[in-house]
Amino acid sequence: MMAGVVPTGTDGGRRERKKLATRAALRRAALRLAVRNGVENVTVERIADEADVALRTFFNYFSSKEDAVLATAALGAEALVARFRARPPAESVLAALREAVLEVMESDDVAGHEHLAVLRLIRAAPSLLPQQLCVLAAQEDALAEAIADRVGLPVDDAYPRLCATAAFAALRVTLDRWLARTADDGDPPTTALLRAEFGDAVDTLAAGLDRGGAGS
Amino acid sequence: MMAGVVPTGTDGGRRERKKLATRAALRRAALRLAVRNGVENVTVERIADEADVALRTFFNYFSSKEDAVLATAALGAEALVARFRARPPAESVLAALREAVLEVMESDDVAGHEHLAVLRLIRAAPSLLPQQLCVLAAQEDALAEAIADRVGLPVDDAYPRLCATAAFAALRVTLDRWLARTADDGDPPTTALLRAEFGDAVDTLAAGLDRGGAGS
DNA sequence: GTGCATGGATGCACGACGTGCACGTTGGCC
DNA sequence: GGCCAACGTGCACGTCGTGCATCCATGCAC
Numbered sequence: 001m002m003a004g005v006v007p008t009g010t011d012g013g014r015r016e017r018k019k020l021a022t023r024a025a026l027r028r029a030a031l032r033l034a035v036r037n038g039v040e041n042v043t044v045e046r047i048a049d050e051a052d053v054a055l056r057t058f059f060n061y062f063s064s065k066e067d068a069v070l071a072t073a074a075l076g077a078e079a080l081v082a083r084f085r086a087r088p089p090a091e092s093v094l095a096a097l098r099e100a101v102l103e104v105m106e107s108d109d110v111a112g113h114e115h116l117a118v119l120r121l122i123r124a125a126p127s128l129l130p131q132q133l134c135v136l137a138a139q140e141d142a143l144a145e146a147i148a149d150r151v152g153l154p155v156d157d158a159y160p161r162l163c164a165t166a167a168f169a170a171l172r173v174t175l176d177r178w179l180a181r182t183a184d185d186g187d188p189p190t191t192a193l194l195r196a197e198f199g200d201a202v203d204t205l206a207a208g209l210d211r212g213g214a215g216s
Numbered sequence: 217m218m219a220g221v222v223p224t225g226t227d228g229g230r231r232e233r234k235k236l237a238t239r240a241a242l243r244r245a246a247l248r249l250a251v252r253n254g255v256e257n258v259t260v261e262r263i264a265d266e267a268d269v270a271l272r273t274f275f276n277y278f279s280s281k282e283d284a285v286l287a288t289a290a291l292g293a294e295a296l297v298a299r300f301r302a303r304p305p306a307e308s309v310l311a312a313l314r315e316a317v318l319e320v321m322e323s324d325d326v327a328g329h330e331h332l333a334v335l336r337l338i339r340a341a342p343s344l345l346p347q348q349l350c351v352l353a354a355q356e357d358a359l360a361e362a363i364a365d366r367v368g369l370p371v372d373d374a375y376p377r378l379c380a381t382a383a384f385a386a387l388r389v390t391l392d393r394w395l396a397r398t399a400d401d402g403d404p405p406t407t408a409l410l411r412a413e414f415g416d417a418v419d420t421l422a423a424g425l426d427r428g429g430a431g432s
Numbered sequence: 433g434t435g436c437a438t439g440g441a442t443g444c445a446c447g448a449c450g451t452g453c454a455c456g457t458t459g460g461c462c
Numbered sequence: 463g464g465c466c467a468a469c470g471t472g473c474a475c476g477t478c479g480t481g482c483a484t485c486c487a488t489g490c491a492c
Contacts, residue, residue, distance in 0.1 A: 056472070
């Protein structure tokens with residue numbers, strides 16, 4: 001009965017596709033429930049029900065509900081590193097980084113909207129902060145490697161790591177301030193504003209971070 | 217019978233002192249057990265026993281065993297901010313920060329040794345990483361405020377936050393690389409080496425972090 | 433010193449979490 | 463069709479974290 005119309009799928013078989021689908025369903029269920037009810041008021045059992053799998057199955061994919069919610073954030077961070085790698089090699093590190101950030105935030109795919117939701121969620125839920133920082137820290141490794149490739153340094157050099165860490169730090173601060181305006185003002189901040197703010201932060205890093213003391 | 221020789225203690229009464237003592241006992245018990253048996257193999261109940269209090273009492277002071285272990289790290293971070301504030305106002309931000317870090321690491325008080333133990337512990341126990349990053353993030357606020365005071369900027373300016381975050385990021389990278397040498401070599405790395413490494417990181421931040429692409 | 437109010441320590445109970453284990457089912461492959 | 467590996471599921475168990483009621487030490491007023 002038409003078996004094998006898509007012999008093994010475009011990626012690697014039905015099994016793989018089902019796994020991916022289950023993981024995505026859990027990730028989205030977690031995000032949806034967390035946005036609707038607040039992270040604290042969501043149980044893992046509820047997430048599993050929403051994704052129509054058993055409680056036990058949830059733990060085959062994520063180790064906690066925070067992990068599931070932040071999987072969306074992790075996707076965004078991975079996308080950022082990928083875009084950074086795709087920037088023209090002639091661009092300087094910080095310029096490529098600035099453009100990569102804006103590409104991700106301006107992208108209209110579903111992941112972009114979900115990513116924004118997670119960022120807002122983290123601001124409202126301090127219990128997510130530790131794991132989010134951990135997600136960023138994990139991507140720092142990937143970014144450091146990408147930076148090392150770009151400038152032609154060995155991966156164990158100090159510069160790539162320092163640059164990657166500082167870059168994510170700047171991104172975190174900028175996003176935090178940008179999102180704070182969302183809370184204050186009614187309308188969502190524009191990507192143009194984000195471009196300006198993150199551009200300033202990057203310029204500050206590029207120009208040298210030090211300043212004299214005593215208000216000079 | 218000699219009541220009131222130390223009328224209310226030097227700080228604020230017996231109650232206050234007992235609370236502080238219990239908190240310190242729990243903090244140290246958690247650290248000691250974690251170092252000896254590994255963080256994963258320590259239960260909250262064991263920590264409470266070691267500190268000679270009830271299990272329930274533990275949760276009156278800390279919300280998790282990670283919290284208790286990292287309380288030591290938090291002390292170190294607070295000390296760092298305090299030393300930064302105490303540096304001569306004429307020093308630039310990054311110079312004061314470099315000296316403050318070295319002061320903390322070179323201080324011979326007990327807290328210094330405990331702090332080192334925690335740092336080593338975190339490297340070996342990924343489960344502590346999220347909360348450690350959270351501890352640092354919490355101190356970023358205090359450091360940002362101190363930086364704002366030093367350079368004479370309002371606390372809601374972007375520079376103090378960016379600088380504080382980047383500074384902690386640099387500190388984290390440097391300490392990580394410094395501690396990695398401890399694992400490789402047999403002997404513990406010297407503070408002189410730390411001074412050199414963190415000095416380099418700070419110089420890099422001060423000189424401007426950007427670099428051209430294409431290996432130029 | 434005596435009684436009283438307050439705040440911390442403790443025990444208890446309960447829901448949630450996270451994991452090891454065994455079993456059934458399904459997909460992949462000959 | 464038949465075998466095998468991988469996945470989903472239920473079960474049990476230890477741990478976690480918290481609300482609540484209770485007991486006791488402390489500090490205070492007199």
